[in-house]
Amino acid sequence: MLVIVDMQARLLPHLDGAQRLTERVGTLLRAANLLDVPVVCTEQNPQRLGGTADSLLGDLRSAKPIEKHTFDATLAPAFIDALPSAPATLWVAGAEGHVCVLLTVLGLLRLGYRVEYVADAVASRRAADRAVAIERAQQDGARLTTVETTIFGWLGSFRHPRFRDVLALLK
Template identity: 90%
Template sequence: MLVIVDMQARLLPHLDGGERLSERVGTLLRAANLLDVPVVVTEQNPRGLGGTVDALLEELWSAKVVEKHTFDATLAPAFVDALPPAPATLWVAGAEAHVCVLLTVLGLLRLGYRVEYVADAVASRRAQDRAVALERAQQDGARLTTVETAIFGWLGSFRHSRFRDVLALLK
């Protein structure tokens, strides 16, 4: 399952690399849709921060969107209800790397999930916060990965019927 954390309209313009983040998360979402990877998306206080950015909305047709008011999404029952049973592998991306993404990753690890922290699909307002978040996630048991590694892992082989479609997303 792909977990996208708080890619919200009023948050992204303030992030270091927010535009690149939106692009990388969009690639993950398009690939997940092509490969039937389930997706859950969180929105932190959407009345205050706005909903998910417009650039990603068309990719959410198969996603479960969960509104939350906690920084750690695992404290929101609707989020936990949307997850497969542990110890499934969850790929996690979004914003901010050192707050909602990291706290959700730590919560998922406590619940017994295997977590792949998609390092090139997370951002924070400050680069140093992102760097510390990646280090902390790894120290606590998350595995760092990239958008392309996640996607090729979902494919498994160049013989996959959607290989060419997915490859086109990466060029």
């Protein structure tokens, strides 16, 4: 399952590398759609931070964003209800890397999930905060990965019937 954390319209302009983040998360979402990887998406206090960025909404398909008011999404019952049973593998991306993404990753690890922290699809306001979050996630048991490694892992082989479609997303 792909977990997209707080990719919200009013938050994104304040992030270091926001455009690249939006592109990378969009690529993950489109690949997940092609490969039937389930997606769950969160929104932190959408009344203040707005909803998920319009550029990503079409790629969410039926994954209605889950509203939360906790930084760690695992403290929101609706988020927990949307997850598969542990010890499933969850790929996590979004914003902000050192707050909601990191705290959600730590919560998922405590619940027994295998967590893949998609490092090139995570951003914070400051690059230093993102760097520390990546290190902390890894120290606490998350595995670091990238968008391309994630997608090729989902494919498994160039013989996958959707290989060419997915490859087009990466070019």
